[in-house]
Amino acid sequence: MHLKLIIFSVLLVVVSSSSSINWLKFKRDYNKHYKSAAKEAERKQIFFENVNRIRTYERLHPNATFKLGINHLTDRRIEELVSRSKHYIxxxxxxxxxxxxxxxxxxxxxxxxxxxxxxxxxxxxxxxxxxxxxxxxxxxxxxxxxxxxxxxxxxxxxxxxxxxxxxxxxxxxxxxxxxxxxxxxxxxxxxxxxxxxxxxxxxxxxxxxxxxxxxGIDASQTSFELYQGGKTCSLIVLH
Structure with missing residues (x-):
């Protein structure tokens, strides 16, 4: 039991360290600066959530036709980026x-x-x-x-x-x-x-x-916000 706890703790530390490294690299690569420590903490949490979505997507869809990855929008929620109105083509x-x-x-x-x-x-x-x-x-x-x-x-x-x-x-x-x-x-x-x-x-x-x-494209999904390559099709467009 103690051995399992130790292994779990080590894995948790490794994952946390990897996430922090990704965050620092993200800020450096995209020259990210925030107005306050509170705002940075908020964006950091969103970043971690989006990275988790990317990893989950990769695990569940190994043969998907399009790929997700970290980009300049990874510290933002999809609701901030798209119009609420959609238009069926x-x-x-x-x-x-x-x-x-x-x-x-x-x-x-x-x-x-x-x-x-x-x-x-x-x-x-x-x-x-x-x-x-x-x-x-x-x-x-x-x-x-x-x-x-x-x-x-x-x-x-x-x-x-x-x-x-x-x-x-x-x-x-x-x-x-x-x-x-x-x-x-x-x-x-x-x-x-x-x-x-x-x-x-x-x-x-x-x-x-x-x-x-x-x-015209459908930009309403998180998969578009975190898009890296490949293609998907939709009849709903808002961009």
Missing amino acids: EPLAGSMESTLESIFVPDSFDWRTKGVISPVKDQGVLTDVEAVVAVGQLVLGSVARVVDCCPQPVDPLQCIRKLGGICSARDYPTPTGKCIPDQCKPFAHFDKIMRLKNRDENTMVTWIQNSTLFV
Whole structure:
């Protein structure tokens, strides 16, 4: 009995030490600083809870299609990060298309090397849509105009087309709380919106050669907050 207690105590010390090391590494890797000792204690507890979720997930799902891991959000709860409102995506049959021709595609293609995609940003919730278009040099589209004029569950792409196109962030920098369509002059527009059929990766690979893709994702699960790699699918989106 005493031997079992000793072994248990040793294991407890090892686990506690490992958790503390992970916490210190996390703070160093992501340059984390907190306003007070109480706030750090709170974030540390959340961090330990999330790490425990990661370990439990790995144990229960060794062959899962996506992986969890420690990232810059591991000291936060999922409720802090996502919108409470969810939007079910109804497939629009009339606008679904698939490619009818086979073309040669390279092993990889990255629009970032073409000056089309902006750096990754914290976009907030689903309503904070960023329109990014290449016109010689990268020009950021106005998020504020989309937020004001295309509230969910309005399809933002259809809405932008009806508004006449995309204004620059410089011309419409902040939300006004009401839609003012003529406050800015669009610098780019599109005439056609094409939607992929479910799981039609061949079409996606073909289309990506000529255009970037707009996607909606489900960020409501802790598994997304702690995401490290792989894929999962859902019809509920809020980002």
